[in-house]
Structures are given as structure tokens and as C-alpha cells.
Amino acid sequence: MTTAQAIMQSDVASITVRDTMETAAQRMRQLDVGALPICDGEGHPVGIVTDRDIVVKCIAAGANPRATTAGEMAQGDELLTVDADTEIDAALTLMERHQIRRLLVTEAGKLVGIITEADLSRRLPESTVGEFVEAICAQHLPASTESSR
Template sequence: MTTAQAIMQPDVVSITVRDTMETAARRMRQLDIGALPICDGEGHPVGIVTDRDIVVKCIATGANPHATTAGEMAQGEDLHTVEIGTDINAALALMERHRIRRLPVTEAGKLVGIITEADLSRHLPDATVGEFVEAICVQHLPASTDKGAQ
């Protein structure tokens, strides 16, 4: 059985609920990544902030990225995680069901890694990855109205 531990990135970098969106953006730029898990003071993941969140939910709404905290951004979001020993098929099914592109991995509730689309593409068969991408992107694709293409 392949587990989440075998697929995950163990060197995951996170931010705290008290870090600002400016801090998150700077860390993403330094690490050349597009998302950071948000953890409470004890290392438990409570959310994820993406570069898109910073632009769309913070800057575009007129919020101040120097003052808006990760904790504020994480409020009201359902965060899905898996334990380190979870079978990868169960993790993949969770990601597909909830259209999740990044899945935090925990051990005893604390963040120990993250599974991303890139991790899946490196470790799973192409057909499985293709099905995953189709499943999470299907609602974002424009509906075809071309009757001649049928």
C-alpha cells in the first residue's frame, strides 16, 4: 500500500495565523511556491492561503495585506487533511471529491507534509493523474455550445 507519506513533500513550509498576507506573499516569492498552509501556535493546520487568495480575497477587496492576517483569511474555510499513513487512493479520492489541489498531511494532528498536483504527477501513473486533473477542473471548464461538434 502506498501511503500519503510516500507521496508528500516533507519539507513543507507554513505560516502562522498571526502572519500577514504581506509575509505570506514574500515567503511564496522567496520559495517560488503558490500556496502556504496556515498553522495555529501548536502546528495544527487550520487553512491554506494561495497567491490567488492574496490577490482576489485581500487586495481586490481593498483589504490591507500589511494588516490582514492569515488567520483572518482562514476563517470559514473547511480544511481537509489526511494522516501520514492514509492510503494514497483514499487521499486522491478526497482531493477529487472536494476539488483540492493541495492536501496537508498530518501526524497526530500536526502538519508534517503536503501533497500537491506536482507530487501526484511524479508518483502516479499518467492515466490516474489525468483523471484527477479532469475531476478537479471539470466545473471550471466552459460548457460547449457548438452543436456541430457532436
């Protein structure tokens, strides 16, 4: 039985609810990552912010990234997490059902890791990864059209 803990990256960096989107963007650049979990003062994850969130939900919406906090960005969407001992099949099902590319892993409610598409591709059979990617991207793929001549 493969668990979330066996697949996850345990050296996951995070930001606090008080950090700004500018701080998040700088941290992503330093770490060469596209997402950061948002944690409260006790290490409990309350959200996740992606580079796309910063651009689309902050900058493009006219908000100031120097003043917009991670806590503000974390509001709204339900945060999905799994316990470290969750079987990877259950974690994959959750990710596919909700079409999410990153899943936070917790122990006793505190952040201990993250599972990303890259982690899955490095540690799971190619066929499993292919099915996962197809499920995640299903609604985002353009409709197939045939050209008429």
C-alpha cells in the first residue's frame, strides 16, 4: 500500500495568512515553484496560492499585490487535504474529482507535505499518471474539430 506520505514532498515551503501576494511571488521565484500553501500561525493549512492566482485574482482584478494578503486570497474555496497515511489511490481520486493539481498533506491538522503532478509522475506508473492527467485536464481541453475543405 502506497500512502500520500510516500509520494509527497516533505520539504514544502509555505506562507502565512499575513504575507502579501508580492511576498508570495518573490518566494515562488526564489524557490522555483508555482504554488505555496497558506498556513495560520499554528501551521494549519488554510489555503493555497498559485502564480496564476496572483496574476488573475490579484493583479488583473486591479488589486495591489503589496497590500493583498494571502489570507484574503485563501477565502472562498474549500481547501482539500489528506492525511499522510491516506492511500495514494484515495488521494488521486480526490484530486481527479475536484480537478486539482496540488494536494496538501497533513498530520494532526498541520501541514507536512504536498503532492504535485511532478511527484506523481516520478513515483507512479506511467499509465496511472496518464489517466490522472487526462482526468484533471478533461474540462480544459479544447473541443476537437475537423477542418472542412
